[in-house]
Amino acid sequence: MGIRERLSGNEASAIAMKQINPDVVAAFPITPSTEIPQYFSSFVSNGKVDTEFVAVESEHSAMSACIGAEAAGSRAMTATSSNGLAYMWEMVHIASSSRLPIVMPLVNRAISGPLNIHNDHSDAMGIRDAGWIMLFSENNQEAYDNLIMAHRIAEHKDVMLPLTVCQDGFITSHSIENIELIEDEKVKEFVGQYHPEHYLLNSKEPIAVGPMDLQAYLFEHKYAEHQAMKNAKKVILEVAKEFEKMTGRSYGLFEEYKLDDCDVAIVCMNSTAGTTKVVVDELREKGIKAGLLKLRVFRPFPQEEIAKALSKVKAVAVLDKAESLSSCGGPLFTEVTSAMYVNNLNVPTAGYIYGIGGRDTTTKDISSVYEDLLEVVKTGKINNPYRYLGVKGVKNNGI
Amino acid sequence: MAYNLKEIVANKPSVFVSGHRMCAGCGAPIVGRMVMRALKEGDHAVVSNATGCMEVSTCIYPYSSWDCSYIHTAFECASATCSGVEAAYKSLKKQGKLKENENFKFITFGGDGGTYDIGLQSLSGAMERGHDMTYVCYDNGAYMNTGIQRSSATPHFADTTTSPAGEIIPGKMQIRKDLTEVMEAHHLPYVAQTAAFMNFKDLYEKAEKAIYTKGATFLNVLAPCPRGWGYSTDSLMDINKLAVDTCYWPLYEVENGKYKITYKPAKKLPIEEFLRPQRRFKHMFKPGNEWMIEEFQKEVDKRWQELLDLEELTNRE
Numbered sequence: 001m002g003i004r005e006r007l008s009g010n011e012a013s014a015i016a017m018k019q020i021n022p023d024v025v026a027a028f029p030i031t032p033s034t035e036i037p038q039y040f041s042s043f044v045s046n047g048k049v050d051t052e053f054v055a056v057e058s059e060h061s062a063m064s065a066c067i068g069a070e071a072a073g074s075r076a077m078t079a080t081s082s083n084g085l086a087y088m089w090e091m092v093h094i095a096s097s098s099r100l101p102i103v104m105p106l107v108n109r110a111i112s113g114p115l116n117i118h119n120d121h122s123d124a125m126g127i128r129d130a131g132w133i134m135l136f137s138e139n140n141q142e143a144y145d146n147l148i149m150a151h152r153i154a155e156h157k158d159v160m161l162p163l164t165v166c167q168d169g170f171i172t173s174h175s176i177e178n179i180e181l182i183e184d185e186k187v188k189e190f191v192g193q194y195h196p197e198h199y200l201l202n203s204k205e206p207i208a209v210g211p212m213d214l215q216a217y218l219f220e221h222k223y224a225e226h227q228a229m230k231n232a233k234k235v236i237l238e239v240a241k242e243f244e245k246m247t248g249r250s251y252g253l254f255e256e257y258k259l260d261d262c263d264v265a266i267v268c269m270n271s272t273a274g275t276t277k278v279v280v281d282e283l284r285e286k287g288i289k290a291g292l293l294k295l296r297v298f299r300p301f302p303q304e305e306i307a308k309a310l311s312k313v314k315a316v317a318v319l320d321k322a323e324s325l326s327s328c329g330g331p332l333f334t335e336v337t338s339a340m341y342v343n344n345l346n347v348p349t350a351g352y353i354y355g356i357g358g359r360d361t362t363t364k365d366i367s368s369v370y371e372d373l374l375e376v377v378k379t380g381k382i383n384n385p386y387r388y389l390g391v392k393g394v395k396n397n398g399i
Numbered sequence: 400m401a402y403n404l405k406e407i408v409a410n411k412p413s414v415f416v417s418g419h420r421m422c423a424g425c426g427a428p429i430v431g432r433m434v435m436r437a438l439k440e441g442d443h444a445v446v447s448n449a450t451g452c453m454e455v456s457t458c459i460y461p462y463s464s465w466d467c468s469y470i471h472t473a474f475e476c477a478s479a480t481c482s483g484v485e486a487a488y489k490s491l492k493k494q495g496k497l498k499e500n501e502n503f504k505f506i507t508f509g510g511d512g513g514t515y516d517i518g519l520q521s522l523s524g525a526m527e528r529g530h531d532m533t534y535v536c537y538d539n540g541a542y543m544n545t546g547i548q549r550s551s552a553t554p555h556f557a558d559t560t561t562s563p564a565g566e567i568i569p570g571k572m573q574i575r576k577d578l579t580e581v582m583e584a585h586h587l588p589y590v591a592q593t594a595a596f597m598n599f600k601d602l603y604e605k606a607e608k609a610i611y612t613k614g615a616t617f618l619n620v621l622a623p624c625p626r627g628w629g630y631s632t633d634s635l636m637d638i639n640k641l642a643v644d645t646c647y648w649p650l651y652e653v654e655n656g657k658y659k660i661t662y663k664p665a666k667k668l669p670i671e672e673f674l675r676p677q678r679r680f681k682h683m684f685k686p687g688n689e690w691m692i693e694e695f696q697k698e699v700d701k702r703w704q705e706l707l708d709l710e711e712l713t714n715r716e
Contacts, residue, residue, distance in 0.1 A: 023490040026483060052490035054482060057524030061479035064521065067472050068447065068483025074491055076483065094472050200445045200468040201488055203501050210471040211460040 002180040002247065009140040009172040012179055013079065013105045013165070014039030016147035018049055019187035022103075023074030026054035026065035030084035031117045032169035033107035037079060059084035063091035063102075070100040071209045073199030075151065077102065081169060082109035082123045089126060095162045096131030097225065098209055101154030102162040105147060108270065108321075109169040110357045118358020119169040121269065121321040124298075125331045131225050133163040133232050134299040136269040138255075141179050142296075143167040145249060148182065151191050152239045158231040166298075168271040170358070182247060190246060229300045236297055253302040255294040256309055258284060262291025264373035265310060267336055268319035269295045272354075272361055279366040290370050295332070303339030310340065315376040316349040317369045319389070323353050329386050348382045352397065354389035365390050372397055404598040411436045414444060419464035420456040424632025426622030426639065427453050427537040429595045430602070431508060434535055434618070435467075437606035442502045443467065445484050449477035449513030452544045452624075453537065475517040478525035478534060481507040485530045504610050505532040510622075511552035512542045515578050526585045526615040533609045536578065537622035547627040551576040554647075555698060556691050557679045559627070564682040569691065574698055582617040583653050589614075591652035593661075594621040594639045601650050601661055608652070621648045629678020641673040646703040651710070658710040667703070670696045 007015065014036050017025070025044075027037035037053075044053040054069075056062045062078045069076035080088065085106060095102050111122040124134065133153060137143040146165040154163040167173055182190075198207050213221060233253065240251040255273070258280050259265055266276050273294035283290040293309055295302075310316055318337075320330025328334075333351030340347060352369060355361045369389060376382055388398040413435040421428045431453060438444055444467040448454040454471045457464040472480045485505045491497045509518055514536040522534060541559050542548040549562040555574045558564035562571035579592045589612040591605040602620065609616040623630065623638045630638050642648040643662060647670060650662040671692060674680040683691045 023494070023496075024483065024486045026486070050490065050494050052486040052493075054486045054528065056479060056482075057520060057527075060476060061482075061521050061524055064472055064476035064479035065483030065486065068470060068480040068485075069487040069490075070483075071470055072445070072484040072487035072491075074487035076487070090473055091476065098472075200470060200484060201491065201497060201503060202468075203443045203498075203503075206443075206466065206468040208458050208463040208465060208469040211458040211463065212455050212471075213460045217460050 002182050005179050005181050006176050007140055007179050008035070008174050008176050009143045009167045010035035010107065010174065011039060012140040012144040013147055015181065016144050017077060018043045019182070019184050020075070020077070020147070020151060020191050021049045021188070022051055022077045024052050024054065024066070024069035024076040025078065026056050026062045026069065026076065027078045027080070028056050028059045028062050028084060030059065030081045032109055032173045033079045033081040033084070033105065035173070036105055036107070059088040060091060063088035063095060066102045067091060067095050067098060067100055070102050071098060071200050073196050073201045075194045077104065079105040079107070081107045083112055085123045086111055086126060089130070092127050092130045092132065094210065097221065099160040099228070100162060101151065101160055103147070103150040103154055104162065104164045105143070106164045106166045107169045107173045108166050116357040119171050119321070120356050120358065122323070124164070124166050125322040125324065127164070128299065128331060131161060131229065132299060133161055133229070134297070135163065135165050136296055136298055137165060137167040137172070138271055138273045138294060139172050140175070140177050143172065144179060144181070145243065145247070145251065148187055148190065149239050149243050149251070151194070153232060153235050155194055156235045157197070159228050159235050161225070161228050161232060166270060171271045186246060190242070233297070233300050233302060251296060253297040253305055254309070255296065257292035257294060259291035259293055259309060261289060263289040263314045263377055264370055265291040265293055265313045266317050266319060266366070266369060267293045267295060267332065269298065269332065270321070272319060272321070275361060275363055276366050279363050279370065282363070283370055288370070288374070301335055301339070303335070304343060306336060307339045307343035307345045310347055311345055313347055315373040316347050317373055318349060318351045319369070320351060320353050321355045323356060348376050348380070350376070350382055350385045350387050352387045352389040359390050361390060368397060372399065402600045402604060404600070407436060407603060414438065414465060414467040416464050416466050418462070420459070421452060422625060424625035424630070424635050425452070426539065426595060426624065426635055427510070430535070430537045430620045430622050433595065433599050433602050434506065434606040437603055437610055438504060442504055444504045444506055445470065447471070447477045447481035447484065447505070447507040449507070449509030449518055450474035451510035451513050453508055453510065455544060474513055476521045477507045477509050477513060477518060479521040481505050481532050482525040482528060482530045485532050505530070506610065507532060507534045509534070509536055510543065511536060511538045511540060511550050515552045515576055516550050523585065526582065526587055526617065529615050531613055531615070533616045533618065535618045535620060537620050539622045539624040539627060541624070541627050543624045543627045552578065555695055556683055558682060559679065569682055569688065577702065579619045582619070586656065587615050587617055588612050589616040589652070589654055592619045592648070593650055594643055594648055595636070596639055596643050596650065596662070605652060627679065630676050634676065638676065641668065641676070644668045645670050645673040645699065647673050647699055649703060649706055651706060656713055658706070658713045660706060660710050670699050
């Protein structure tokens with residue numbers, strides 16, 4: 001039986017990091033993830049961890065130092081949000097292409113500009129093609145659990161890719177909720193020691209990391225990354241199974257909430273799933289078959305599994321907390337519809353951009369999406385699939 | 400033991416080995432090789448390298464000219480990368496995860512672009528944090544890797560591809576940033592400016608001191624570039640000597656705040672001696688442009704005098 005606590009999402013992440021006890025943490029403060037390095041540095045100052053804490057002068061240097069530390073043969077972690085991630089974007093690619101299993105809590109916040117400190121997923125979407133495993137978390141418990149599983153996934157010899165654990169800035173990072181923590185000893189045993197095959201500080205085998213990689217080899221190295229990302233799916237599920245044995249808490253690539261018999265379904269990530277569950281329950285009471293697919297693993301993208309899970313649904317809404325400004329839907333929408341297409345599935349699907357810059361998304365908003373979907377089921381017509389939820393001046397969700 | 404070039408070369412192999420693809424007459428590989436010779440026998444090194452000439456021509460997959468562990472990440476963050484390696488070393492050593500008797504040294508190389516300009520923040524951060532590492536800037540006075548664009552290390556009036564000597568604007572109109580002094584303002588235990596000069600004694604001894612002084616140390620080393628400066632490849636060492644003898648590039652070190660000029664030319668040569676053999680300053684010798692040489696000389700004199708004053712000031716009893 002775990003330890004019952006009441007913690008914010010940031011505290012939970014910091015405690016997960018304490019229990020993981022990484023060799024190096026290099027971080028720079030940015031709202032709303034600042035508390036994570038703050039809490040963590042107090043663990044360092046009070047001798048609760050063995051970690052070398054590097055208080056770098058920027059996020060770019062945070063990721064650079066993590067790359068150096070991980071390449072040296074140690075476990076390195078950082079945490080960031082929004083522009084911090086944007087600033088380290090260059091290094092985010094170098095971390096993954098150097099096959100360094102760095103783990104990073106990412107507390108999602110809108111990317112400037114103009115400046116905004118509140119939640120949306122535009123920061124995370126900026127690294128969706130960067131070769132990182134990306135896990136999303138509905139609440140503090142999931143943020144904590146995902147972090148405890150992170151190193152086992154990232155450091156698996158068939159994977160060796162960095163991993164980020166996302167949660168919604170302020171909404172879960174600063175909200176105190178009940179949580180069940182795992183005992184320190186159990187975490188230590190579960191996470192295990194890191195024994196890299198090749199590393200800079202191996203005096204018997206000097207290595208070169210990050211060489212000039214030209215036309216003759218870069219393509220093959222990129223292909224190897226692709227294979228690793230493919231392998232990650234299996235590893236994520238294996239680790240989740242072991243985690244369930246330890247905690248009783250079950251994790252998959254996504255959570256299906258009343259999805260198996262539903263007519264209308266919403267696909268979304270992070271805390272909005274909590275709001276959606278409430279609406280699903282309300283609608284079910286009225287006899288409306290509503291369901292939810294809450295995506296946990298965004299990278300690797302489980303396209304085949306998503307298509308299968310949505311195959312019997314009559315209408316789908318994909319909620320995007322990021323505007324890709326392609327003029328035709330957000331990133332999650334295009335990936336879900338693409339998953340359907342390649343799996344020969346033709347379910348009427350609409351995309352909704354919502355919650356940008358921390359705009360509150362209420363149960364009423366979510367209800368309106370299900371109402372829209374019921375209309376689609378009735379008429380068999382989607383009309384405009386590129387919709388907006390909760391933006392001032394746009395009536396009828398932009399349909 | 401007194402310094403002896405023959406003995407050093409014969410008995411102290413460098414982990415920076417031949418086979419790299421840097422240009423003939425380039426100052427940088429000489430700097431790299433000599434600095435790495437200062438590594439004591441039995442000690443290991445991890446080299447962090449900023450993107451630049453040295454990086455793109457010494458570690459092209461699947462080859463490497465570095466017989467030690469080497470990491471390159473990007474242009475502006477060689478210092479931060481090195482600081483991460485050093486932090487890992489400290490952490491693993493403290494936890495007993497590395498062998499007690501193994502000694503690693505952490506050395507970063509960057510050109511003036513990766514050091515004076517795009518990498519300045521990362522350098523300043525790593526130095527201020529006091530990582531046990533040595534940063535070596537091989538200063539060739541422009542972005543040579545991308546084709547001779549001006550940097551803040553480019554000397555006044557130099558003709559580069561982004562400060563071309565034109566009819567209206569005669570080359571780079573700004574004076575050179577004095578990075579060695581900027582680094583000294585970090586109050587590091589050891590900061591030095593050197594060059595591959597004469598028998599390499601100055602460079603070798605400063606490298607050894609920098610590597611074996613505990614904490615963050617900084618070396619600024621002149622590294623002429625035949626393509627960017629426009630000199631014949633066989634005159635590299637002459638160019639280095641003229642830079643020092645004209646006091647364009649004074650050799651000095653600052654140990655815990657105390658300045659020591661390690662070479663004072665018996666006869667300080669006029670700056671024309673340094674400028675004339677280089678194509679990048681050719682326009683300065685056209686009739687009517689004498690004022691450019693005068694201004695250049697004035698700046699060199701001013702900085703040399705400042706250095707003499709600092710030496711005097713910091714060594715007062």
